[in-house]
Amino acid sequence: MMLRQFLSRDSGAAALGCVRMLPQHSYFASKASSPRAQNRNTAKSARGSTKFRKQVPSKNLGGEGATAKERRADRRRHLQRDDENKITAKSFHATAESTSAPAPVRVAMHPTTSPCLFVADVPGIVALGGADGLVPGGIEVGSIGFVSPASLPDQAPPPVEWGIPEFSFVGRSNAGKSSLIKTVMKNISGAGKIGDRVGPRVGKTPGKTKVVNYFGCWGSNDNESDLSPRNCNMFMIDLPGYGYAATAGVEEKELWEERSLLYLQSRAPILQTGEVLPCIYENVLAPLNTCFLLVDSRRDPIMTELDFEYLDYLDEHKIPVCVVLTKIDKINTLSRLKAFNEMSIVVQQRHQSGFTQLKPEVLGCSSHSGEGINEIVDYMKSGGVWRDEFYPKEFWEEEEEEEV
Ligand SMILES: Nc1nc2c(ncn2[C@@H]2O[C@H](COP(=O)(O)OP(=O)(O)OP(=O)(O)O)[C@@H](O)[C@H]2O)c(=O)[nH]1
Numbered sequence: 515m516m517l518r519q520f521l522s523r524d525s526g527a528a529a530l531g532c533v534r535m536l537p538q539h540s541y542f543a544s545k546a547s548s549p550r551a552q553n554r555n556t557a558k559s560a561r562g563s564t565k566f567r568k569q570v571p572s573k574n575l576g577g578e579g580a581t582a583k584e585r586r587a588d589r590r591r592h593l594q595r596d597d598e599n600k601i602t603a604k605s606f607h608a609t610a611e612s613t614s615a616p617a618p619v620r621v622a623m624h625p626t627t628s629p630c631l632f633v634a635d636v637p638g639i640v641a642l643g644g645a646d647g648l649v650p651g652g653i654e655v656g657s658i659g660f661v662s663p664a665s666l667p668d669q670a671p672p673p674v675e676w677g678i679p680e681f682s683f684v685g686r687s688n689a690g691k692s693s694l695i696k697t698v699m700k701n702i703s704g705a706g707k708i709g710d711r712v713g714p715r716v717g718k719t720p721g722k723t724k725v726v727n728y729f730g731c732w733g734s735n736d737n738e739s740d741l742s743p744r745n746c747n748m749f750m751i752d753l754p755g756y757g758y759a760a761t762a763g764v765e766e767k768e769l770w771e772e773r774s775l776l777y778l779q780s781r782a783p784i785l786q787t788g789e790v791l792p793c794i795y796e797n798v799l800a801p802l803n804t805c806f807l808l809v810d811s812r813r814d815p816i817m818t819e820l821d822f823e824y825l826d827y828l829d830e831h832k833i834p835v836c837v838v839l840t841k842i843d844k845i846n847t848l849s850r851l852k853a854f855n856e857m858s859i860v861v862q863q864r865h866q867s868g869f870t871q872l873k874p875e876v877l878g879c880s881s882h883s884g885e886g887i888n889e890i891v892d893y894m895k896s897g898g899v900w901r902d903e904f905y906p907k908e909f910w911e912e913e914e915e916e917e918v
């Protein structure tokens with residue numbers, strides 16, 4: 515009961531109670547200041563690995579004597595206007611392209627939110643969890659839909675304060691992030707096809723996704739009036755990839771990378787400022803539940819320097835990470851074994867050296883054949899890292915005692 519109230523987005527009082535119950539010395543604070551973390555940071559600066567650490571939101575945007583960073587912020591504002599992912603009024607009249615869904619997919623603009631919400635209301639297939647759909651026992655999902663793009667964190671549709679769990683997908687450009695989200699949306703909703711106005715856009719050339727896109731998941735029994743971002747049970751976030759992009763120059767690409775990093779650091783338990791948020795941010799949970807780090811299973815070696823740098827960044831911000839090998843339909847059994855072994859060694863080494871938010875098991879999937887998708891969906895529906903790895907054990911034990 516207490517647990518459910520705490521996780522409920524509308525129970526501010528219960529959340530406050532929980533803040534008091536948190537251990538005095540934060541789980542995250544102790545990890546952040548550990549000698550191992552300090553050594554890692556020192557080693558990182560020594561090898562000049564600063565690509566993903568320079569990205570700090572700029573306060574002074576442009577103007578005379580502006581620094582390169584400020585000029586980039588100016589460009590960012592400019593790009594926001596003509597971004598290809600921006601929703602236009604014309605899109606409101608779009609219909610979803612779902613030909614083989616179990617029931618017709620309806621697309622609706624929700625009146626209570628910004629005029630860019632599309633909802634694909636598809637009869638749900640699974641119902642987990644309790645009344646709120648957001649309980650430690652699981653996250654109930656059944657309906658899915660595109661909510662909104664955001665170029666900057668403050669444009670994100672669900673404010674951090676709502677504490678709705680978010681699952682984000684990161685990786686090199688072309689790793690298969692958007693495809694995976696699309697396939698997961700199909701799995702959740704039971705729809706045969708997810709159109710581009712409801713799901714993420716997929717592209718053959720690296721650099722397709724350019725802004726942070728929010729996809730909402732509602733409960734399977736929610737009706738149309740419940741389908742606002744506030745009522746979402748979880749979000750899936752499609753982020754622009756890092757590394758080579760065929761669709762843009764270096765500067766534009768840097769801007770997209772910055773968008774990803776700004777998103778991550780604004781939703782993570784540890785802020786860029788060094789401030790530690792011990793699971794709770796202004797009385798609610800830090801919303802970023804898990805970051806799926808996608809790696810193309812065909813790569814040899816499996817991890818590139820950029821992947822390692824990204825992993826370092828996630829570690830530094832104490833973001834829970836689950837590594838997923840993608841496109842496994844493209845490789846034979848022997849190559850799969852090799853890829854999984856290689857990746858598991860990396861993950862276990864990192865886990866043992868202090869990156870405890872890194873899920874020790876590596877997942878694999880194919881968005882084309884559907885292999886491994888159930889495991890990813892099950893992971894999210896079971897609450898991701900909320901119960902087990904993310905929170906200190908004593909936290910839940912204390913809660914349960916309170917219930918008695
Ligand atoms: N064979 C196979 N191809 C895949 C799979 N997943 C994605 N692809 C293909 O890989 C290409 C890139 O997929 P995207 O989902 O757009 O990749 P992304 O990571 O979102 O790329 P960016 O948005 O550019 O960062 C597309 O041509 C997809 O069809 C998979 O599981 N198997």
Ligand SMILES: [Mg+2]
Pocket residue numbers: 691692693715716717722723752753
């Ligand atoms: Mg993409």
